[in-house]
Amino acid sequence: MLILEGHGLTKNFGGLTAVHKVDFEIQEGEIFGLIGPNGAGKTTLLNLINGIFPITQGEMFFLGQRLNGLKPHQITRLGIGRAFQIVRAFEGMTVKENVLVGSLFGTKKRKDIGTGMKETEKILDFVGLGPKKDYMIPEITIADRKRLELARALVMDPKLLLLDEVMAGLNTREVEDLMEMIFKVNRQGVTILVIEHVMKAVMGISHRIMVLHYGRKIALGSPKEIAENEEVIKCYLGERFVRKEAERKGHSRAK
Amino acid sequence: MVKVSRKGWLLIGGGFCLFLLLAPFLLRGYWIRLLTNMFMFGILAESVNIIAGYCGYLALGNMLFFGLGAYIVAVLMTKFAFSFALALIIAGLGASLFSAIVGLPILRLKGQYFIMATMALMELLRAITNNIPITGGGQGITLPIFPGGAAAANFFFYYFMFGLMVFAILCTFYISKSRLGYAFRAIRFDEDAASVMGINPTPYKTIAWAISAFFTGLTGGTYAYWMSYIDPGEAYQIMPSIKMYLMMVLGGRGTVLGPITGAFFIEFISELVWGKFLELHFLILGLILVLVVIFTPKGFMDLLRRGLSFSKLMAGVKENRV
Amino acid sequence: MLGQVLVNGLLQGGFYACIGVSFSIVFGIMKIINLAQGTQVILGAYITYAASHLLGLDPFFTLPLSIIGLFILGYMIQKYLINLVAKGGLIITSLLTFGLNLILINIALLIWKADFRGTNPWYMGMSFEVAGVTIPYVRLLIFVIAILFTIVLELFFRKTETGNSIRATALNPKAAQLMGIDIGKTYCLTFAISSALGGAMGTLFILAKPISPFTGGDFLIILFSVAILGGLGSIPGALLAGIVLGMVESFSTMFFGIAFQNVVLNLVFILILIFLPTGFMGKRFYG
Numbered sequence: 057m058l059i060l061e062g063h064g065l066t067k068n069f070g071g072l073t074a075v076h077k078v079d080f081e082i083q084e085g086e087i088f089g090l091i092g093p094n095g096a097g098k099t100t101l102l103n104l105i106n107g108i109f110p111i112t113q114g115e116m117f118f119l120g121q122r123l124n125g126l127k128p129h130q131i132t133r134l135g136i137g138r139a140f141q142i143v144r145a146f147e148g149m150t151v152k153e154n155v156l157v158g159s160l161f162g163t164k165k166r167k168d169i170g171t172g173m174k175e176t177e178k179i180l181d182f183v184g185l186g187p188k189k190d191y192m193i194p195e196i197t198i199a200d201r202k203r204l205e206l207a208r209a210l211v212m213d214p215k216l217l218l219l220d221e222v223m224a225g226l227n228t229r230e231v232e233d234l235m236e237m238i239f240k241v242n243r244q245g246v247t248i249l250v251i252e253h254v255m256k257a258v259m260g261i262s263h264r265i266m267v268l269h270y271g272r273k274i275a276l277g278s279p280k281e282i283a284e285n286e287e288v289i290k291c292y293l294g295e296r297f298v299r300k301e302a303e304r305k306g307h308s309r310a311k
Numbered sequence: 312m313v314k315v316s317r318k319g320w321l322l323i324g325g326g327f328c329l330f331l332l333l334a335p336f337l338l339r340g341y342w343i344r345l346l347t348n349m350f351m352f353g354i355l356a357e358s359v360n361i362i363a364g365y366c367g368y369l370a371l372g373n374m375l376f377f378g379l380g381a382y383i384v385a386v387l388m389t390k391f392a393f394s395f396a397l398a399l400i401i402a403g404l405g406a407s408l409f410s411a412i413v414g415l416p417i418l419r420l421k422g423q424y425f426i427m428a429t430m431a432l433m434e435l436l437r438a439i440t441n442n443i444p445i446t447g448g449g450q451g452i453t454l455p456i457f458p459g460g461a462a463a464a465n466f467f468f469y470y471f472m473f474g475l476m477v478f479a480i481l482c483t484f485y486i487s488k489s490r491l492g493y494a495f496r497a498i499r500f501d502e503d504a505a506s507v508m509g510i511n512p513t514p515y516k517t518i519a520w521a522i523s524a525f526f527t528g529l530t531g532g533t534y535a536y537w538m539s540y541i542d543p544g545e546a547y548q549i550m551p552s553i554k555m556y557l558m559m560v561l562g563g564r565g566t567v568l569g570p571i572t573g574a575f576f577i578e579f580i581s582e583l584v585w586g587k588f589l590e591l592h593f594l595i596l597g598l599i600l601v602l603v604v605i606f607t608p609k610g611f612m613d614l615l616r617r618g619l620s621f622s623k624l625m626a627g628v629k630e631n632r633v
Numbered sequence: 634m635l636g637q638v639l640v641n642g643l644l645q646g647g648f649y650a651c652i653g654v655s656f657s658i659v660f661g662i663m664k665i666i667n668l669a670q671g672t673q674v675i676l677g678a679y680i681t682y683a684a685s686h687l688l689g690l691d692p693f694f695t696l697p698l699s700i701i702g703l704f705i706l707g708y709m710i711q712k713y714l715i716n717l718v719a720k721g722g723l724i725i726t727s728l729l730t731f732g733l734n735l736i737l738i739n740i741a742l743l744i745w746k747a748d749f750r751g752t753n754p755w756y757m758g759m760s761f762e763v764a765g766v767t768i769p770y771v772r773l774l775i776f777v778i779a780i781l782f783t784i785v786l787e788l789f790f791r792k793t794e795t796g797n798s799i800r801a802t803a804l805n806p807k808a809a810q811l812m813g814i815d816i817g818k819t820y821c822l823t824f825a826i827s828s829a830l831g832g833a834m835g836t837l838f839i840l841a842k843p844i845s846p847f848t849g850g851d852f853l854i855i856l857f858s859v860a861i862l863g864g865l866g867s868i869p870g871a872l873l874a875g876i877v878l879g880m881v882e883s884f885s886t887m888f889f890g891i892a893f894q895n896v897v898l899n900l901v902f903i904l905i906l907i908f909l910p911t912g913f914m915g916k917r918f919y920g
Contacts, residue, residue, distance in 0.1 A: 106507055108503055108506075108507065127506065127511065128503070128506035128507050129506045129508075129509045129510055129512075130511075132506075132507055132508065132509040133509050138507050140504065140507075144501050144503070144504035145504075146496065146497055146500035146501060146504070146505075147500055148496070148499075148500055148565070149496060149497075149500065153493065153496075156493065157493050157494075157497045157505070157508050157510070158508045158509065160490050160493055160494075161490075161493075161494065161497075161508055161509035161510045162508050162509035163509070168490075169489070169490070208508065212508065212509060363724065369723055369724050369727070371727060416907045417903070417906065417907065420907075420910065422664075422723050423664060423666055424861070424906055424910065426666060426723065426727060427666070427857045427861070427902075427906070428903055428906050430853070430857075431854060431857065431899045431902045431903050431906075432899075432903060434854060434895060434899045435895075435896065435899035435900055435903065437895075438893070438895035438896040438899060439896055441892070441895075442892050442893060442896060549850075553728065553731050556724060556727075556728055557728060560724065560725070560728065564724075590739075590742070590743065591739065592739075593735040593736070593738055593739035593742070594735065594736055594739035594740070597731075597732040597733065597734070597735030597736035597739065598732070598736065599732070600728050600729065600732025601714060601729060601732040601733065601736070603728075604718050604721065604725045604726075604728050604729045604732070605714070605717050605718055605729075608718065608721050608725050628717055630720070630721075631717065631718045631719065631720040631721035631725065632716060632717050632718075632719070632720065633716050633719040633720060633806075633816050633817050633820060
């Protein structure tokens with residue numbers, strides 16, 4: 057079953073086209089990767105899904121419902137949770153309060169503070185922030201802030217989770233921990249759209265990957281197909297990666 | 312520094328409240344009027360705290376609701392023979408309603424634009440009040456005098472303002488603990504992120520401003536009856552608006568009791584200064600503003616928490632420096 | 634009659650454009666609402682008043698004095714006060730500039746008292762007539778000088794290296810810093826230029842009307858309107874906005890009388906904010 061579909065999605069800013077006629081379909085239950093060089097329009101596409109930017113042209117459907125013209129909070133309550141690229145935690149609130157906001161407002165149910173607090177604690181334990189729940193935002197590390205972003209999105213009980221470069225700036229161990237968590241969430245039935253710069257991570261976790269370049273879709277397929285797609289290799293992965301890959305293949309052949 | 316425990320604070324607070332409750336029996340008229348004035352600024356600072364401290368929208372022209380409330384009470388009591396109670400309720404609700412109507416278009420404006428819009432709105436109301444006959448124009452309106460003499464009036468307005476202030480504090484306390492408070496604060500820190508987390512900003516901002524306008528309108532109405540005279544220059548002033556913000560910042564933005572303590576502190580010294588250095592009043596208030604924003608932009612509680620030493624003071628200054 | 638109203642509006646508009654620009658460069662570049670700008674204009678006027686009375690100078694020749702005086706004052710204000718809180722957010726910077734406003738007003742009150750003061754040069758009241766429209770020489774000269782200053786400023790921002798670094802800072806302070814621009818100094822210079830321009834406008838203002846320490850407050854709505862309507866930091870936009878505003882004022886005085894001038898100006902400003910928030914030029918910031 058399709059969870060999210062975009063047909064001919066276009067976004068113009070004044071004279072600039074950030075996203076140009078992009079079509080895609082995301083299956084329920086998959087992990088869908090979105091990659092592309094800087095300025096390819098990845099975050100803009102997420103902002104279109106969220107309703108932060110209005111769609112210039114094209115249509116978008118979530119579980120069959122048209123998203124065009126809906127406000128961000130309405131889209132969120134349909135079941136689309138988002139973790140931001142640049143951490144957008146509410147400074148001046150504690151870790152717990154940050155998550156609580158999502159729990160109180162991010163779902164269709166109207167909850168009182170007590171119920172929201174219980175859900176919040178559960179999610180915080182899941183992402184491993186339980187012991188730091190009363191810290192203020194400036195007091196926690198980058199890795200913890202990324203976990204917090206994930207917790208804020210998860211607490212809204214999303215059917216589709218948008219992850220915008222949640223692994224940027226983390227070390228290898230932290231990336232592995234986070235990947236583990238993402239798998240766990242996916243196994244519980246949550247569809248995930250992940251934008252990532254850390255190549256290893258995207259290739260490792262995505263079932264299918266879409267590549268954007270200057271706002272256009274240039275490829276969509278399995279990680280293996282993407283890795284072998286000439287155009288993608290040229291414009292995104294860069295010369296260095298191509299060379300390395302060739303060396304690796306040469307090695308394995310030599311063996 | 313002396314450390315005061317939680318129990319200690321409760322004791323000090325309780326004692327102070329008891330003193331305020333008994334004050335009219337202990338003090339002379341001058342002090343009663345000064346305390347009433349402090350309560351009044353307490354309410355005003357708390358109202359500003361709801362829209363600016365919690366919700367992050369800097370309604371710098373918030374005195375517009377004060378003027379509106381004052382004039383609603385004045386006109387209703389003199390031209391239509393309403394009782395004070397009824398006129399005051401209409402003033403509060405009227406100010407709220409007005410804030411909702413103008414709020415819908417101007418609460419969409421961000422930051423600097425919203426500040427300017429509220430300032431212009433206040434000037435607009437003053438200019439209109441100055442030019443229409445029902446308000447008495449620039450001449451102002453004289454209200455009926457409180458029956459029963461000056462002493463009774465002192466007594467009445469003291470307790471009335473005190474009651475209003477307690478009401479405003481309780482309201483703010485309730486907001487801070489409720490869904491409303493979380494929504495307000497989320498909007499203050501990052502409106503886009505708040506909406507992605509399911510908060511529809513428009514109604515919450517409107518509610519925040521309406522509550523703020525409600526209390527400011529009530530205060531204005533009470534003030535008009537207390538002074539038994541009101542004119543446009545007095546009702547719509549930028550200076551008290553700025554003072555409310557100073558009080559809120561000094562006491563602590565987005566805290567329940569901060570603005571009240573800020574108001575007491577500033578009104579108290581302002582009264583002492585006003586009495587002694589009439590010619591330097593602007594200069595001194597200006598200096599206080601400058602010093603407060605440079606040294607205690609997060610309020611004096613924050614300063615106390617960090618400890619009162621010169622190096623820590625300078626470290627605080629560094630945070631906002633370019 | 635109509636011609637006279639148009640010409641009055643135009644002449645007034647040139648002055649409005651220039652004080653508007655003096656406000657909007659600080660607003661556009663530092664995102665600071667300088668609530669003291671009106672009083673800075675008045676300080677420039679007092680410098681002219683003092684110099685022409687004490688030294689017997691012709692008011693027009695005091696322009697360099699008010700410019701230099703306010704440039705130095707502006708630089709100091711930015712360096713020792715505003716820079717200390719520049720990252721503190723709107724509420725903090727607005728309270729600071731208002732506090733500054735109070736201090737400046739009080740200083741003016743101590744020196745010159747609350748009375749209205751003016752200049753009265755020999756050419757005051759002389760005028761010529763074109764097609765039935767009376768044009769006072771002084772107003773015309775004020776107009777020409779104001780427009781000239783505005784154009785010079787535009788050239789400064791577009792053509793000089795310093796001007797370019799100020800614009801770069803406006804667009805992206807962090808990137809500018811990486812490119813080796815000293816933000817603190819750039820801000821000082823920006824504020825000093827804004828103050829100097831304001832001071833010059835004070836000199837021009839006192840030629841036309843007497844002032845008191847409180848006159849500065851009357852400018853605020855004009856400053857706001859020109860800044861928004863002109864599009865932040867767009868100088869041609871500000872010129873257009875100033876002239877439109879001059880016309881609005883002049884026509885509203887004709888139709889509704891002087892008493893309603895403030896009603897009209899404030900109402901127009903609020904409507905601009907709601908319906909034309911990016912101004913005539915559709916640009917929000919310098920660039």
